[in-house]
Amino acid sequence: MNELYxxxxxxxxxxxxxxxxxxxxxxxxxxxxxxxxxxxxxxxVLASADIADDVKAVLKTEHEGLNPLFLKREIxxxxxxxxxxxxxx
Numbered sequence: 001m002n003e004l005y006x007x008x009x010x011x012x013x014x015x016x017x018x019x020x021x022x023x024x025x026x027x028x029x030x031x032x033x034x035x036x037x038x039x040x041x042x043x044x045v046l047a048s049a050d051i052a053d054d055v056k057a058v059l060k061t062e063h064e065g066l067n068p069l070f071l072k073r074e075i076x077x078x079x080x081x082x083x084x085x086x087x088x089x
Contacts, residue, residue, distance in 0.1 A: 004079065
């Protein structure tokens with residue numbers, strides 16, 4: 001399970017975009033939410049002015065060495081292994 005989360009964490013942070021809520025306004029008893037443009041957490045870090053340039057450089061080199069297809073296959077393999085162990089146990 002821990003192996004899966006390690007690989008999944010890298011895959012989600014570098015290759016899966018998500019939208020963040022940028023504004024939440026109350027209108028009567030309901031809320032109106034507005035979201036920013038979808039981007040990955042990796043892209044958000046690179047765009048942030050609060051993050052040091054040396055940290056960004058380390059992340060860029062890590063990102064260049066990643067292959068999303070390889071990571072996805074590893075996730076699928078580990079998930080299948082977990083389901084197989086669950087059926088046996």
